[in-house]
Structure formats: structure tokens, C-alpha cells
Amino acid sequence: MKSLNEVLGLKDPKEVNEKLNELLASFQVYYQNLRGFHWNVKGKLFFTLHGKFEELYNDAAEKVDEVAERILTLGGTPLHTFEDYLKTSKIKVVKDENDGLKLVAATIDNLSTLIQLERELIPIAENIEDEGTLALMSDFISEQEKTVWMLNAMIN
Structure with missing residues (x-):
């Protein structure tokens, strides 16, 4: 019987899975940051940002699931403990901040980090023809x- 990777026609996905786990951990910290932003935002933009942060954390939760399922599809094991997330994430925890504009800036920074990680995955996935x-x-x-x-348009 063929392995899943043989059925999918993939070369060794180990490096892709490692980078996907790094992305997964970073998404989990981003998600938790957004939850805190949603709960704690203050200021003139409260109503706008309270709803926007909820929209973003719901989207992040879906992406977390997609990344974890991709890791499983490639025969890997997704990280699943907060200890592993904090150790592996490229996104830092944002704590004790409630200023709306600073939270938006932190969200932009977090998203920029995620985009960078996703771009780093592209050549690795291309190398094993992982469409x-x-x-x-x-x-x-x-x-x-x-x-x-x-x-960015909101804060500039």
C-alpha cells in the first residue's frame, strides 16, 4: 500500500511541515493577540475596532485549522500546545495595550510577519511540487x- 505522499505525488514534505508548524504557531499567537485586542480596545474607534478584531480572529481561527489540516495531509503532526506555540512563533505576545491605534499597528506588524512566513514557504513547497x-x-x-x-489606511 502506498503512503499518502506517494499517492499525492509529493517528495519529502518534512521541511514544508516544519515551516507550516512555524506558521501555525505564529497564527495561534496572532489569534490570541486579536482576542485580547477585541476585549481590551478603548478609544474613539472602539466600535469599529471591536468588530474588526472579532472578524480578524474568526478568520485567523479558520486559517489555523486549514494550516493544521495541511500538515496532517502531508503526513505531519501539527503543534498543539501553548508551550510549543510560544517557543515556535515568530509573533510576539502583545500584552497590556488598549489604545486602538497601537493595536491596529500591532495587527499590521503581526500580519506582516505572517505574510513573510507564507512567502518563505513558497519556494520550499515549490521544491517538492506541493501545489x-x-x-x-x-x-x-x-x-x-x-x-x-x-x-494601514485607517491609521495613516
Whole structure:
């Protein structure tokens, strides 16, 4: 019986899975940052940002699931503990901040980090002809670039 990677026609996906786990951990910290931003935002933009942060964390939760399922599809094991997330994430925890504009700036920084990680995955996935991961990263990048543009327009 063939392995899943043989059925999918993929070369060794180990490096892709490692980078996907790094992305997964970073998404989890980003998600938790957004939850805190949603709960704690204050200022003139409260109503706008309270809803926007909720929209963004719901989107992040969906992306977390997609990344974890991609890792499983490639025969890997997704990270699943906060300890692993904090150790692996390229996004830092944002704590004790409630100023709306600073939270938007932190969100832009977090998204920029995610986009960078997704771009780093592209040549690795290309190397093993992993079209599924390439398509996923392309979709994420397009959507997140638009979100960065919109958030940036809000604060500039």
C-alpha cells in the first residue's frame, strides 16, 4: 500500500511541515493577540475596532485549522500546545495595550510577519511540487495584503 505522499505525488514534505508548524504557531499567537485586542480596545474607534478584531480572529481561527489540516495531509503532526506555540512563533505576545491605534499597528506588524512566513514557504513547497500548500499560501497572502492595506489606511 502506498503512503499518502506517494499517492499525492509529493517528495519529502518534512521541511514544508516544519515551516507550516512555524506558521501555525505564529497564527495561534496572532489569534490570541486579536482576542485580547477585541476585549481590551478603548478609544474613539472602539466600535469599529471591536468588530474588526472579532472578524480578524474568526478568520485567523479558520486559517489555523486549514494550516493544521495541511500538515496532517502531508503526513505531519501539527503543534498543539501553548508551550510549543510560544517557543515556535515568530509573533510576539502583545500584552497590556488598549489604545486602538497601537493595536491596529500591532495587527499590521503581526500580519506582516505572517505574510513573510507564507512567502518563505513558497519556494520550499515549490521544491517538492506541493501545489496544495502553494495555493493555500497564495490565497492567504492575497487576503492578508489587502487587510494590511486597509488597516494601514485607517491609521495613516
